[in-house]
Amino acid sequence: MSLSRIAHSFPTFRTILVVSSLLRLGLILYSEWHDAHSKVKYTDVDYRVFSDAARFVLHAVPGNTAQGPLGEQLGFGDPYTRSTYRYTPLLALLLAPNEWVHPSFGKYLFAGCDILSGVLLYKMLLDVVLPPAASARDSSPKSAGGPAEPASREAVATMLTSLHLLNPLVFTISTRGSSESILSLFVLLTLYACLQERWDAAAVLLGSSTHWKIYPVIYGAACVGVIAEKELQGGSRWIGRVVNMRTVRFGVVSAGTFFVLGAAMYLIWGEPFLEHTYLYHLSRLDHRHNFSPYFYPIYLTYPSVQTAASTLSLAQKLLRSPLTSFVPQMALSLGSGLAFGMLGGKEHLPFTWFVQTVVFVVFNRVCTSQYFLWYTLFLPLLIPRLSRSMTRFTTILCLALWFGVQGIWLAEAYKLEFLGENVFLGVWSRGIIYMVGSVSVLVVLAVNYCKGFSEPSAQ
Template sequence: MTSLHLHHRFPSFSTVLLLSVGIRVTLILYSEWHDARSVVKYTDIDYRVFSDAAQFLLRSGPGNANRAQGPLAHLLAPLTIGDPYTRETYRYTPLLALLLTPNVWLHPSFGKYLFAACDILNGLLIYQLLVSDILPGITCQPSNLPAKDKDNTGNKQVSQNARDQESEYKALATLYSAIHLLNPMVFSISTRGSSESVLATFVLLTLYAALRARWNTAAVLLGLSTHWKIYPVIYGVACLGVVGIAGSGTRKDQGWKAYLRTLVNARTVQFGVISAGTFVLLGVGCYLIWGYPFLHESYLYHVHRLDHRHNFSPYFYLTYLTYPASTSPSVDALPLSIWSRIVRSPLVSFGPQIGLALGTGLAFGRRRQDLVFVWFVQTAVFVLFNKVCTSQYFLWYLLLLPLLMPRLATMPKRAMLYLGVWIGAQALWLAEAYKLEFLGQNVFLGLWLRGLVYVLSNAWVLVGIMGDYVP
């Protein structure tokens, strides 16, 4: 790494951190002022859903109304635990509603401050990972002094070089972490009341443990992350490859049987059991209290979900064309054609999505140092081919981008091209979505075609990033 004296050119990390805190607090205060005076709210509708679910959780109704429905709920009757799923469209773990109960008894904006605090914590984790793990692992700056000249003066020079190198690492880490902390998409989504930052904290903590080879801790955190939202399960495949290689002592060139042994051995079984056990224990605990509504709303609903509303996904238009068959009684009596059944099947989107996400994890998940790259690629393809895709999901892979960038050999002009294509594809789609959402024009076909442009454009950017990665 060539010393550019970046620590003399950029503000300190503490300055960036204070600015990030100030932006988030200001936006939360503004949201309270804005929402009290405007019909169009700053606060996201999901935040109202979270708050209502927390209120239902705290205040159970008389008789069986709004009471937890799990097998052991009657044992907890004295605690009067309510059912957060009484709130329609609440499709998250009950732990989120439990976490946001201070919205009811402390302050309505407690959840926003909590989500913003997770944003800041995520920035701290990114900075720490860059300084202690990623940047030092890329290159070391050797001393230019000959061995015979390394007397006291030489030792002082080496010590000074080490301090300069550390300052460079901190400056670079500040620059990269600022991409997360000062990203308008990140701080606007959290201050509007989205809970994505909480899951992001769990994911980063899992990565933090994995990069330090604390696999039991990583397994527990991965189980927690998957309970919170199911998609982090894809990271387990990459972790198994790294854990297996470390414990098998086999080389990559020993054939497919040796490769299989790296995926199935004592260490990988231990990791899998701990991770799956954590997920199952949390799920069983929630089921015993809240019963089937927990299973359906948190997991089963997402398997057969049919969302005909416009979104970036290339599947939305096909779902829209066949959607009445699932809701209209008059159409329900008619047999569905084979084509309609295929289009409505979750396997249409789930197959390519999970195949690519798990396949890239198996293909690239071999070294601990490459976990950031592998997780980024897995998350990007998972989001890109998801049957429902909104801007909020972009945060899942943008979270890992500051950790990946130091290992990308991307020229500035090409980086700007990637950014331009990524933003341009979204702008092209949004321009057509505006006609549908606000002008009421029938532009479904045009919107779907622009969704295909979005998929192709993002796939091109992802392939370019993969080609620029330097292991």
């Protein structure tokens, strides 16, 4: 596939930025009208949780005060007074203007993070993924006799960035009030720092990302692998490459940032911060149906009013234990990150992080459509290399399989959720199909990515 041929008549990046910004602005304004006139709200219920938490933080009253040692002195309320708030208090503080500027301030903030993520993707495409020499070889049509013009290179970068900026799932989620765009921006900032080999900055950003939501910790393994890869030429032993001053420094700075932020939150908000932001997710038993096939064993062993958890057998306890999914999930995510990081180098970090994230999401105990954003975020950075080796048929097959396994699951889940039919077993079996299908697509993409790397002159 020739990217430059597809992007030949594509609008400028500035045009895409304006269109995507106006699109988000229009949807936020529409959401206010829709919510005022419809019982079925456009705004996500999570946004109301965020807004309530922000209000609780700003208005400390008896029964609603921050429970840390410094909380009462600083006069903060407790965001966790709002039940189901399971996030860092920093999110509630960021949305404080919802109270004294406008109730939709948070939506504008999330939409702005979407746009900034698009700018970062565009910059990474031009600076790293589509450098002038590679652009001439990888993106221009075979019939072109000379190097690709800079305008063609920018058009390709614009087209690929639009896959994020004009993605309906992305702009719908942010304008409905989900905070995922903030995390996406953190992750891309971390990746950009890594690609620039600014490892101290990357470590600080990784620690901040992990504070915001725990899953980015998996990217640390890939970063350590890339830093360790620099020691490969020295002929040192494997353990000496992985454990050296540079990797230890990265780990200490990253972990230090995470713990400093956590300590600050604990000093203000105390035990509720630890319980709701981190510990809750480790012990969470989500028996509601989701894409993950793990939901069904948890559902079958979920203690009822008549059956206490202490009466469960050892096998039942293992089925519902978080370790049942956590161990293979983290082993695969961290292992693939370290291995690909050491073999590929920094320029292949987008691919490495993509693989890690897909594995993390697919093997997670809870998997919803919103989690797909965690790995589709990296696709614009992978497509140039994938386009070298993937045929049109393979591309269509991967898309059909990825959407198809989701459609198969959704069709059965609809019977359970909306028709009330007893199809738990059917939903579970389709969850297995989803897992197998997703892993199959990942394997195809990985093979073609590596083929594009090993055969640079394919086009």
